[in-house]
Amino acid sequence: MAEDRILIIDDDPSFLEITGAILRRFGYDVLTADNTVEGLRCIETEQPDLLILDIMMATMDEGLRFAVKLRQNEKLRRLPIIIISAQPDTEKGYSRDLDEDMDWIAADIFMEKPVDPQALKENIQLLLSREQSPR
Amino acid sequence: MQFISRLSFQNKIMLVTLAMLLFVVVTGAVAIERLILPAMEKDLEFEAGRVNRTVLSQVVELPREDFESEAKRRLFTLFQVRPKLLFVELTDADNRVIFQMEKEALGEGIDRWISEGVQPGSLYSREKTPHGPIYEMVTQTRGSHVSNAPLTVRVGFSTKSLDDLGRQLFQVLITTALVLLVVSFFVTRWFTRMIVLPVNRLLGMAHCLATGRLEDVVKEVKAKFPCANSDFGGEGVLDKGPGEFTPYCSRCPLARNGEVMEAPLPPRDSADPCSQCAVYARSGKDELSRLFLAFQCMAAGIRSYQERLRLRYEFEQRLLDACPDGIMANDREGRIILFNKGAERLLGYESKEVLETRFSVEQIYPPREAHAVKKALLSEEYGGPGILVDYSTEVIRKDGRSIPIRLSAAILYKGSQEIAVVGFFHDLSELREYMDAIIQANNSLDAANKRLSRLNRHYMEMLSFVTHELKSPVSNAFMSANALKQGIFGSLSRDQDFMVDAVCRNLTQSMEMIRHYLDLARIERDEFPVQKRWTPILAEIVEPVLKGMGNAIRERGVKVEVNIPDDFCWNLDPELFRGVFTNLVGNALKYGEESGRIRITVQREDGGVRMEVWNSGAGVREGDRHRLFQRFQRLQGPRGGAVRGTGLGLFITRTIVERHGGTIHSEGEEGSWISFVIRLPSTSESQGEEECQMNQ
Incomplete structure (x- = not known):
């Protein structure tokens, strides 16, 4: 079986490196992008099986808006997305309006930094297995 | 004549x-x-x-x-x-x-x-x-x-x-004539004196009485007072000092409490106690003597009345002078007719120069202010018409200085005729100075407060920025250390595992501190919105928290007991309350007994909800409990030492609970247990409750 390809978009290179290393140890093919433009290009060209997306990058809600855009794209809307936020739950007030607009579940799974590697692995496996199962 | x-x-x-x-x-x-x-x-x-x-x-x-x-x-x-x-x-x-x-x-x-x-x-x-x-x-x-x-x-x-x-x-004829002349002179003189002098004295006394010269009447009378029953032994009391001036004996029915009631009248019958009085015995039927008596009594009565009037006047004068406020009265023409010591102090004029000249009340006010005062006095706005209560205005001192005052005044009437206006002037200059000082101090405090607020905001913004910026590297470090600990990059030796474990614990604490500081910054900036919705307490709040703290629970060997019905829902902000339970359970783990127990209970109570996080352990002294919810207050660790932390967890918890309209307090027994009890009030919002319960 070919390695599942996971794209990580985050403007924090350290996070990209660490998460990439961990996921590679889990046996995934990891692509990284430090902005959403490059990430979109990578999605279009490399067609990852799963996307790990940071919320706050150049702008406050860049990650969320990018996720919404993907969901609105007919070709890409099935791409599983794990959103990782550096903000604690209690600090998400800034995106409440956005939450309501997007029903917040523009992503499949939400995780908060620091991410537990095992939990991340479980969530990835969950989404990939769901994706591969007949719908 | x-x-x-x-x-x-x-x-x-x-x-x-x-x-x-x-x-x-x-x-x-x-x-x-x-x-x-x-x-x-x-x-x-x-x-x-x-x-x-x-x-x-x-x-x-x-x-x-x-x-x-x-x-x-x-x-x-x-x-x-x-x-x-x-x-x-x-x-x-x-x-x-x-x-x-x-x-x-x-x-x-x-x-x-x-x-x-x-x-x-x-x-x-x-x-x-x-x-x-x-x-x-x-x-x-x-x-x-x-x-x-x-x-x-x-x-x-x-x-x-x-x-x-x-x-x-x-010679005999002339001598006899001369002798007769001399004798007749003296006889005539004696005879006329017998008649004329008493009448002249009476007339003089009447004149003195008429002109109010009672002292002269008293001096003129100078006779021992005829009342034999007098407490003064029948001696005249006209020479007595003020207050003792009574011509009557203590048994005299005409006197009450030593005060003259009326002039004595001839006794009507022998039962009258005054029938024994020498006043009447001495006067007899002699009209002149009785007339003298009448004058004496009249003088005594008037003198007594005058004395009382004088005492009353002196009392009122002392009362006026003792009043710290200025009291002035003016007649219908506006001429000042009353000017007490307080008014002298307030305006700098002497009463003599005000009362002895045609000093108008308009002279003490700024131009047109007297008219405004009169208008206010006649209006209903200040308690009137005819009464003025607490009217703020200004008066002009003799030296030209303007003094702020609070004026109360009233129109005095005689029948329906206005006769005078009396005013009470309270000096507000000292109060105004105090107020100015207070305003100045307040402005200074306000400016300082704004500076402090700005500094605090800058500090909080910096704190928020720093902690926020710290969070990413710390999170990355925590993630890396966790990966190592979980053996993702290969098995660790025992020492390596110990060290990585230590790194994880420290990074966990660091993450908690960052979270607290970020919360504090948002509280200080009042950026702490509460978004309530009907939330299943167990599924969305307690279980995620316990799951997130699973490692710590396991490490501490603590048994967690949860008493929450599965379908128990409440209208609250789930994200904020996850923070509340994270803090409370985290405290229970940190400060509670190792291998001890934690019990989380949520139940209805009096229409509201009661949430309790209980743990066994050392607890907190009763005297220290009130400090727990203050910011930067740290509890002692289970072994008496300080536990690293921000001292902000319970402050943030209390803030979240209070933003929900609830209260939080702690109960416990030192050395045995402690619990934190949250009470949220009943909610009128029922939309979503049933759906929440159905989904569980």
Whole structure:
């Protein structure tokens, strides 16, 4: 079986490196992008099986808006997305309006930094297995 | 004056007396001159005739031969002692002197004039001699048995005794008149004084009373007061000092508590206690005495009343002067008629210069302000009309300074007639100074507060920025360490595992601190919105929290007991309450007993909800519990040492609970257990509750 390809978009290179290393140890093919433009290009060209997306990058809600855009794209809307936020739950007030607009579940799974590697692995496996199962 | 003139008839009496005396004197003089002295002259004339007849009777029968000698002898014997008889001369027809006695003494230069009333046979004449007038009787007799030659007898009587008698009579008359004059003067004077002086005194007293000079009345009376029953032993009390001034005895029914009620009246019957009073006994029926009594009582009564008025006036004056506020009154023309010490202090004028000049009330106000005050006084806006309460305005001092005041005033009426306006002026300058100082201090505090707030905001922004920026590297480090610990990059030796575990614990604490500081920054910036929704407490709050803290729970060997119905929902912000339970359970793990117990209970209570996180362990002293919810307060660790932390967890927890309208407190027993109890009030929002419960 070919390695599942996971794209990580985050403007924090350290996070990209660490998460990439961990996921590679889990046996995934990891692509990284430090902005959403490059990430979109990578999605279009490399067609990852799963996307790990940071919320706050150049702008406050860049990650969320990018996720919404993907969901609105007919070709890409099935791409599983794990959103990782550096903000604690209690600090998400800034995106409440956005939450309501997007029903917040523009992503499949939400995780908060620091991410537990095992939990991340479980969530990835969950989404990939769901994706591969007949719908 | 007319009455006085009428009363002063002393002089008239004197004049009448003098006239009567003069009349008596004149009458006496006339009587002496016309009656007494002529009668005495008649008497002399009669005596002269009798002497003549005696002479003739003695000589007429004498014989011729012894006629002369015998005549001399008889006549000498006869006239040896005969008072008043000046001379006796007997001559014969030849004018030869037969007998003569004392003729030489008459001397020459006799003026003789014949008197009327010459008796037959005799000639009565009166002569004026150098020795005074004499009365001379010449008697001629014709024929005798001795000799028919006529004999002439001349008898002279001195009128000196007559003159002396007349003089003496006049002297007696004058002396008597003078004595009578003197006596009548004193008698008249005494008599008139008896009548006039008391009346004059009464008039003087009445005048003094009428002109209000009671002191003079009292001095004028000066009499011992007639009340025998007086507590002062019947002595007059008019000389007593103020307050003791009462003319009545203590038993006198006319006096009450030592105060004069009315002037005494004559007793009506013997049962009246005043019937024993010497006031009436002494006055008797003497109208003047009773009038004096009436005056005394009137003076005493008025004096007593005046004294009370004076005391009252002095009391009111002291009251006015003691008042720290200025009190002024003005009449209808605006002239100030009352000006107390407080007003002197407030305005800088002396009361004398205000009251003794036509000082207008408008002069103490700024231009047109007096009109505004009058308008406010007549309006209903300040408690009126006619009353002004707490009206703020300004007055102008004598030195020109403007003083802020609070004015209360009222119009005084007599009947329906406005007679004066009285005002009470409270100086607000000191208060204004205080207020200015307070405002200045407040401005300074406000500025300082703004600076502090700005600094705090900057500090919080910096704190937020720093912690936020820290969070990513710390999270990355935690993730890396966790990956190592989980053996993702290969198995670790025991030492490596210990060290990585230590790194994880420290990074966990660091993450918690970052979370707290971020929460604190948002609380300080008031960026802590509460988004409530009906939330399953167990599924969305407690279980995620416990799951996230699973490693720590396992490491501490703590048994967690959860008593929450699966379908228990409440209207709250689930994200904020996950933070609440994260803090409370985290505290229970950190400070609670190792291998101890944690019990989480959520249940309904009194329409609201009660949430409790209980753990066994050392707990907290009761005296320290109130400090738990203050910021930067740290609990002691289970072994008495400090546990690393921000000291913000319970402060943030309390803030979240209070933003939900609830309360939080702690209970416990030191050394045994502690629990944190949250109570949220009942909610009126029911939309979503049923759906929430159905989904569980």
